[in-house]
Amino acid sequence: MKSIVCINHEIPTVHDQIDYLSSESLRDYDIAIFDPAFPNLSRIEFSGGGSCLAIEATEALTKALAHWSAELRGALQSGKTAFILLNEFEQDSAATGSSMKSRNQRTYNTKYIENYSAIPVRIDAKNAKGRKVNVKDGRFRNLYDIIAQITEYRVILTATNDMEVIFSAKDGAAVGSIIRPEGLPGSLVLLPYFSFDTETFTEDEDGRLVWTDQAIQTSHALIGQILAIDKTIRGAAGLTPPPNWIVNARSPALGAAIDVAIADIDAQIEDLNNERSEREQAKSDLAGYTHLLYETGKPLERAITKTLQLLGYEVDTLRIGDLEIDHVIVGPSGKRMIGEAEGKDTSAIDIGKFRQLASNIQEDFAREKVDAPAKGLLFGNGYRLMPPENRGEQFTRKSLTNALLHGTALIRTADLYPVAVHLLDHPEDDDFRTACRAAIEDTAGAIVSFPNPA
Template identity: 35%
Template sequence: MSKSILTVGLSLASPDTKYENFRSRVSLLDWDIVLFRPLINEFWGAYVDHYQGKPSLDDSSSFQLKEACEHWRREIKQAIETGKTVVVYLSAVQEVYIDTGERQYSGTGRNQKTTRIVAPYTNYAAIPADLKPVNATGTAMKLAPLGAEVLAPYWAEFSPSSEYKVLLAATTIRPFIFTKNGDKPVATILRSKGSTGALVLLPDIDFYPDSFFKQQAKEQVWTTAAKQFAAKLVSCIVALDKALHAAADVTPEPDWATDSIFILEPERRLRSELLEAEGRLEAAQREMESKQTALRSAGQLRALLYEKGKPLECAIVEALIKLGFSAAPYKDSQSEFDVVFQSSEGRLLGEAEGKDSKAINVDKLRQLAMNIHEDLQRDEVAKPAKGVLFGNGFRLTRPSEREPQFTEKCISAAVSSSTALVSTSDLFKVAQFLAEQPDEAFASSCRQAMLNGVGLIVLPMVPAREMPAPEAVAKG
């Protein structure tokens, strides 16, 4: 199902999004994803004067600004509580003084003086979170070392375009993106405690560079670059929304909460009405769940192209089984290996590593060597296993555009230690073929390449697929 996306405070050259300005009173409950940029420049046109060097709005503009911020604060909070994803691009703090409506009078008669009472106000009043933002700008940023995996695909695509405009208070949030120097938090994700909703706070982006516009007749229109940018952003945000919902940690209703003493009368009536509908849907539901499970399992091999850690290890095991190995991770009280696999031709031990934007370096070879030694110490192992390092370097880049997956030093060390280096994107190609067209001769050649090769392994070229003959169709 496609996602409905609303943008507030920013406009995209995409037919898949709808734009509303900051003064809008639209409800966010009608949208799946909201992109929000808290800019209040439009209220600055009607200020009475300056106070302490900042614009001081008149009573009408003060009311309108406060009303708008309170509307968005309420709508964002409700949207998150009902399972929506709201992405806020953290623009600079815009400080103004608003009219409180209070007045102080001094003097009498013609000498009476009226003083307006004003209060400080910022654009961040629209965000339902205690961020304590402080203005600061820069472009050197990095993902948090742990816990920020959900942002990695987005960050790989848009970190070059991002610029932090504020620093956040580290004491009130769990940072997901830091400044490269000083480790100051500039982005985070705040999850709803009662739903799958999330408030994603990201460094700002320049959504209106000159390259996004061209003059056509008497008006400015979007350029191809603007449309391409919008398409990539929408795609990344939809993927982020999907990942956030998949990873949401919401407490299921306890069994005791369904006891009859807690049931409300409308529930009793509705439960009775639902019984018949549930009976009709039961068979279809079982079939749908079966298909969904099969679909997830069928696509697991794709993790070889972009994953790291346990998901990558699981995909490697599945691929090796497709190649005819018996394969599984190994763990006992003393040792833990990513994968141990064997066939009639021999026994191997593998280590897996994924890198976001780097090649696999020599460090993992040391870990692999230690694992092989530990494995050999087991009573049931008679000789050292062949070592294989599975690498997924530059994992967030399209495979055809990646640089070499392993460093030159890693390749040289692998040759010296008789270790095989296998790119998981190459492993995907052969596993994909064998999943569609089982071919024992080809599978055997792949196994031999790993068993006998050292250094960077080139797996056999995938045979040409056998295409089914076209069916004859009667002319209509």
């Protein structure tokens, strides 16, 4: 079955939904249903009345408009069908910058933003509301009959030569159409606006709104028509989507055999998709080791943990009250160590991180079950935005002096990366694994020098 996604809109039986401000792609979906309404964003209120979108909101909305225009164009370029729900036309004032005229008076530079600019073809839409909708194209009769009670037109369209009118208002104005943009094999289907967010289709259940059975049934029927219309548009033009009652017509016995064959193929496809997902996850896990070369914060800490585990260490996080230690490390020798990690964009690792490391070691040693202070490890990823071969010394002179004073082992995370790669490629190399652990545990007051892989 073809995959359907809703953007900025909810249909009960469409489980894939994308928020308007999301940067998610439409590549994974066969059919898109798009509502161009602007989301609620922060605004600047003017003392003299009126308002405009805040600068940050303008940036987010401008980015979203460009994103959806590109994504919808990409879908059309791939020959897909995009259904546009013709919500109200919106033109909003948006702040692009500001300046201070006087001490207490700020002025804003603004521009106008239109919601229909998210659609990759020019649509001349004027706001006008009504519920009397005429079906001009018989292929859409069944669809309209399904959603008539929740449908209204909110704009009228100026008909153009490339527009095939499928719905009209009582006076003949176009309120729905098909557009096949020149040079793009896909189709835009412009539908009068509909919404399942009504009293008939929602009910209260333990303090939250849920869809009614009628909403679910209507949604299933609607999606059936969406799929049929998509098939018709992509295939032979002029065919009417089969009505719901056609399923009761007698079918040849050969059809059942074909259904079994299709089900078998679908099962194989699902198995292959699952296998592919597992392989992609494995590849993503491997890519996580590259964080040793350029990351900081939690991503760097996770990569360090995974590499230490490759070396045969047990690595735990200790959280007791206010005490939080990210790396408590114990090896086969029983040696107990505590690690801290830091990355710097354009400089070496300075002495500041030693305070946290020393505090963690002291608080850990104060615990009743700990008999001796743990050895300190400081993992550094200095100059992390530069290629490793072009980096300067990873630790400052003060860091080296302090490491010597406290017996701390300093580890360049970029040096850990080839260690990880070798052990991933040669998991049986226990001699190398043992030599790396010895380098870490025997180094005190200096930078750890790992053995070269055989």
